[in-house]
Amino acid sequence: MAKRLLKILALWTFVIGIVQCCPELCHCQNKFARQFADCAYKDLLVVPVGLPSNVTTVSLSANKINFLKSESFINITQVTSLWLAHNEIITIETDTLAPLNQLRNLDISYNKIVNFPWEDLANLTALQLLKMNNNEMVNLPMDAFSTLKDLRSLRINNNKFTTIVQGTFSALSSLSHLKIFDNPFACSCSLEWLRDWIAATNVSVPELTSIVCDTPENLNGTMVTNVPKLDCEAPAVTVTSQPNIDESDLYEGVMVILNCVTKGSPMPQVSWEVTVGNQNYMFPLPSTGEMNDKPINDKTTSDRFLVFRNGSLIIRRLSEKENGNYSCTAVNDLGKAESGVKVVLTVSPETSSSTPGFSPPAESITLSLLTIFISSGIIHLSLGDMESTWIS
Ligand SMILES: *[C@@H]1O[C@H](CO)[C@@H](O)[C@H](O)[C@H]1NC(C)=O
Ligand SMILES: *[C@@H]1O[C@H](CO)[C@@H](O)[C@H](O)[C@H]1NC(C)=O
Ligand SMILES: *[C@@H]1O[C@H](CO)[C@@H](O)[C@H](O)[C@H]1NC(C)=O
Ligand SMILES: *[C@@H]1O[C@H](CO)[C@@H](O)[C@H](O)[C@H]1NC(C)=O
Ligand SMILES: *[C@@H]1O[C@H](CO)[C@@H](O)[C@H](O)[C@H]1NC(C)=O
Numbered sequence: 001m002a003k004r005l006l007k008i009l010a011l012w013t014f015v016i017g018i019v020q021c022c023p024e025l026c027h028c029q030n031k032f033a034r035q036f037a038d039c040a041y042k043d044l045l046v047v048p049v050g051l052p053s054n055v056t057t058v059s060l061s062a063n064k065i066n067f068l069k070s071e072s073f074i075n076i077t078q079v080t081s082l083w084l085a086h087n088e089i090i091t092i093e094t095d096t097l098a099p100l101n102q103l104r105n106l107d108i109s110y111n112k113i114v115n116f117p118w119e120d121l122a123n124l125t126a127l128q129l130l131k132m133n134n135n136e137m138v139n140l141p142m143d144a145f146s147t148l149k150d151l152r153s154l155r156i157n158n159n160k161f162t163t164i165v166q167g168t169f170s171a172l173s174s175l176s177h178l179k180i181f182d183n184p185f186a187c188s189c190s191l192e193w194l195r196d197w198i199a200a201t202n203v204s205v206p207e208l209t210s211i212v213c214d215t216p217e218n219l220n221g222t223m224v225t226n227v228p229k230l231d232c233e234a235p236a237v238t239v240t241s242q243p244n245i246d247e248s249d250l251y252e253g254v255m256v257i258l259n260c261v262t263k264g265s266p267m268p269q270v271s272w273e274v275t276v277g278n279q280n281y282m283f284p285l286p287s288t289g290e291m292n293d294k295p296i297n298d299k300t301t302s303d304r305f306l307v308f309r310n311g312s313l314i315i316r317r318l319s320e321k322e323n324g325n326y327s328c329t330a331v332n333d334l335g336k337a338e339s340g341v342k343v344v345l346t347v348s349p350e351t352s353s354s355t356p357g358f359s360p361p362a363e364s365i366t367l368s369l370l371t372i373f374i375s376s377g378i379i380h381l382s383l384g385d386m387e388s389t390w391i392s
């Protein structure tokens, strides 16, 4: 009788156990006041629902999960260790990981992640171990790890990172192990800091012989720590004009030549930007190919402007429609520089009175027509975030 009751009781708790405590294919266990959920090697396609709310360690390793949906971990915020290695994850939705602010160990290595929701990491301030190696990640934002003060070990090796912005590791005050090897590094001026940082840091950075340049071609295969001192110079731009726009009046029909002269190493990418009326034109100059007499712009603009590879922009016949800003920009690894002129047609007294609808303020009639605006200034930028961090 007692035996039978015990049996029923056992069955009852077993059923409860399944229903309330553990997803079907997982094995849940209470040990040393910690709650484990082991769901590894189960061919799971998604994160199972119904994990115990007080679970602290969840293993989902070696399944076939290819997508992490944003609410997947919403009920298990006590988790301190989350193992997701060897799945087929391509995408992790934003906010999937952010609720796990107790997380100390996160392993998402050996997946196919291209875009990681870096903003989620900012919430994971308790992280000590972060394994992201063997994925397909390309971009590493400069502030990716900026809140991870307790992080001791970071693995981002075997990804597709071409660069690491200076300062990326500087907030990691507890870091002792860093794996970055087997990434296709572009050994340009913006990566030069890494050579010096590896040499000076106390962080252990293993497998130096696999931390090598992929580009430029002449450095392909060279260890980052052996990259020679590069010739790096921030860009500079000067715009000159014929006739000299400071000193001459510019009358209707005149041809104006604007020359953009740039400096910098590596050779900067140069472009003209023209803002006339409410139109805006961009003319990027090709950085390769022969200098020649052919304009680079096509028929849609060439009746008004001619832009040449050598940096000259010609306003063919000045009219009121060509009044506007002509700005030349040079960008390389070290930053961006810009310089421009404002072109304003000089209005002669007769034309002004005979042009209906155009009544400039009295003094601008006699005033010299061209005002220069120069917003030079070289700004050092973090690579990969060039447009957004440039301040003029
Ligand atoms: C977690 O919850 C289960 C069932 O509610 C309970 O048996 C267990 O003691 C709890 N574990 C911890 C570590 O609090
Ligand atoms: C979270 O808990 C709610 C309420 O118990 C439940 O409806 C939901 O399915 C759970 N979500 C997950 C992903 O486990
Ligand atoms: C980030 O963590 C804080 C608590 O530290 C929490 O209030 C917030 O909801 C978390 N963010 C998300 C998106 O879960
Ligand atoms: C490395 O450690 C030594 C000794 O502990 C210390 O003097 C030095 O400043 C450290 N270097 C860096 C880059 O943290
Ligand atoms: C660099 O060299 C390796 C082999 O030495 C080659 O597979 C790779 O394609 C090269 N990369 C570039 C950008 O040339």
Ligand SMILES: *[C@@H]1O[C@H](CO)[C@@H](O)[C@H](O)[C@H]1NC(C)=O
Pocket (backbone or CB within 6 Å): 259, 292, 293, 294, 308, 310, 311, 312
């Ligand atoms: C650039 O090339 C154009 C076309 O050949 C020429 O008219 C112009 O004078 C050149 N500019 C300079 C600064 O040499």
Ligand SMILES: *[C@@H]1O[C@H](CO)[C@@H](O)[C@H](O)[C@H]1NC(C)=O
Pocket (backbone or CB within 6 Å): 275, 276, 277, 324, 325, 342, 373
């Ligand atoms: C030209 O540049 C000046 C100074 O930057 C600016 O105030 C003005 O609005 C610009 N004009 C046009 C047409 O873009």
